[in-house]
Amino acid sequence: MWLPDVLHVAFVPTGLCLCTVDPVRRKVREYNEIALGQSAAVAGESSWQPWVDALAAWLCERPRQRFNVSVVLPDGLVRYQVLPWRSGISISAEWQAYAAYRFREVYGERAATWRFQVALTPPGETALATAIDAKLLEALRGVVSKPSKLVSVQPRFVAGYNHWRQKLKGKSCWFATHEHGRVCLGFIQQGRWQVVRNESCAELSSQGMAELLHRLDLTLDESARSAPVFCTGEFADEAPQSSLAGHSLHSLRLPVDGHPGRHQMAMARGL
Known part of the structure; x- marks a missing residue:
């Protein structure tokens, strides 16, 4: 059978x-x-339409081609929460309801129009939950229609962590993604999420990253205050192997070895 x-x-x-x-x-x-003429990631969470329109136009130019489509969203369109373990919750639908409840506690009625995804974990461990505008997901499903198929929609932070999780396995460390106007930073303690922050930033500097780490360090135990930071994105390119107020910074990049195809695939996968 011919594969798309x-x-x-x-x-x-x-x-x-x-x-x-x-x-x-x-x-x-x-x-x-x-x-695109305007950065939707900086403009706000409701400005995803130009991206969807551009994808629709690209697909319309290839009406006879069939694709399995995977989309990576910028973190500016996503909300994150670390869910504490709760006994009695086991199946996906229960985790979805739990996530919806926690997001409504923080964001109020705005959360009523969001869709939630929870990375399921073993009993007793925290879980990372994401919230995305339901209309965005509906628009993507409408654009990616037969003969193509939408197989995956992931936030950039989640896509990056899923790719690098084996390298980070068993570590107590910070994981960060950075793109223009946005930094997303989380602390993992022996494979368990402790905190995630998703913040806008005009221009991230070493000092700005150190200040963000310091604010989060104050909410966590001693192990977080000297844990290494593994970073993807623009900031990792600018300040590799440097130190941030007691935290060592390590850049995560795919080995492209001058191969343009590997670099292009990494860009399109948000890595």
Whole structure:
């Protein structure tokens, strides 16, 4: 049976990165970057429409092609919470209801229009929950219609952590993603999420990252105050292997070895 190409799509502050990949040979067939006039990630959570419209136009130009589509969203369109373990909750629907309750506690009626996803964990452990505008998910499903299929929608922070989690396995460390106008930072203690912060920032500097770490350090135990920081994105490129007020900074990057296809695939996967 003929397999559809994989289409990786990353919504980035400046536009879209799109990469089609042969599902068998795992080689890049086509790579495109589409520039948008305004950064929706900076403008606000309701301004995702230009990205969706650009993706729709790209797909309309290829009406006979079939894709399995995976989309990575910028963290500016996402809300995060670390859910404490709660006995009696076991199945996915119960976790969804628990997440909805916790988000409503923090954000009020705004959370009524969001959709929630919880990364299920073993009994007794915390769980990372995300909230995304339900209309955005509906719009993506409408745009990616037959013969193509929408197979995955992930926030950038989650996509990055899922890719690098084996490298971080068993560590007590900070994990961060950074793109223009936004930093998302979380502390993991031996595989368990303790806290996640998703904040806007005009321009992240070493001092700004150190101040954010210091604020979060005060809410956690001693192990967080000297734990290493593993970072993807723009900040990792600018300040690799440096120190942040007692925290060592380590850049996480895919080894592209000058290979343009690998770099293009990493861009479209939000890595």
